[in-house]
Amino acid sequence: MSKCTNFVVRSRGGTKRETWEQFKIAFHSRVQKGDANECWPWLDYCQDGGYGQIKYKGKGLICSRLAWQFANGDADPGDKKVMHSCDNPPCCNPAHLSLGTDLDNRMDCAKKGRFPTKLTKQSVIEIRNLAKTGFTHTKISKIYKSCRSNISQIIREETWTHI
Ligand SMILES: [Zn+2]
Numbered sequence: 327m328s329k330c331t332n333f334v335v336r337s338r339g340g341t342k343r344e345t346w347e348q349f350k351i352a353f354h355s356r357v358q359k360g361d362a363n364e365c366w367p368w369l370d371y372c373q374d375g376g377y378g379q380i381k382y383k384g385k386g387l388i389c390s391r392l393a394w395q396f397a398n399g400d401a402d403p404g405d406k407k408v409m410h411s412c413d414n415p416p417c418c419n420p421a422h423l424s425l426g427t428d429l430d431n432r433m434d435c436a437k438k439g440r441f442p443t444k445l446t447k448q449s450v451i452e453i454r455n456l457a458k459t460g461f462t463h464t465k466i467s468k469i470y471k472s473c474r475s476n477i478s479q480i481i482r483e484e485t486w487t488h489i
Contacts, residue, residue, distance in 0.1 A: 342383055349382050353392055356380070357418045365412050366393075366419040375463055375478050376415035393418035394425065407431055413474055415464065435473035445472060450486045457481045 344352070356370045356378075368378025368389045378389030394408045395401060397420030409431055412422045426434070445453075449470055456466050463481060467474040479485045 344383065346382075350396060353380060353389070353396070357389075357393070359419075362419075362421060364419065365414045365417040365422065367414075368416040368418050372416055375474075378416050378418065389418050390415070390423060393420055394423040396420075397423070409434060413464070413467070415474065431473075431475060435476065445470060445476075445480075445486075447486075447489055450480055450489050453477060453480050454483075 356368060357366050358369055359366050371379050373379045373386075379386050380389055380392070381387070388408075390410065391403055391408045394403060403425055406425045406427060407430070408423050409426045410417055410422055411424065412419075414422070417423075453466055453470060456469075457463070461469075463474050463478045466481075467477040470477065476485070
């Protein structure tokens with residue numbers, strides 16, 4: 327064990343020498359843990375869309391995926407998605423995380439009554455304008471009662487590309 331363990335753990339990007347165990351500690355120190363059923367937000371760097379990101383050996387990893395992974399004996403989610411039951415991207419509470427496919431994600435949206443088909447041309451224009459003025463994707467998804475992932479796709483112009 328090197329003498330500068332603390333430094334290694336504290337530096338956000340980690341180092342090439344950081345072990346998985348040290349990384350785990352660094353990860354958990356950056357999650358604001360609350361009650362079992364509360365959201366546990368990621369306190370460090372978040373990428374576009376609000377998902378927490380942390381580096382391990384130079385590679386950027388998504389924090390909610392890691393939170394799921396750590397809570398499930400380091401199981402690799404593979405090509406499955408880690409979904410938030412709380413629709414709160416920075417949340418790292420394993421109780422709010424579950425594994426699913428893209429299809430499950432869309433089914434989940436539908437189950438919660440959030441169908442993107444309800445959106446009109448007008449609302450798509452409004453959504454993009456709101457994003458430009460600094461509204462978060464999560465906030466916008468609440469306003470339009472649409473799934474956050476659908477809102478993000480609209481803003482990134484991956485859907486509704488004709489507008
Ligand atoms: Zn949550």
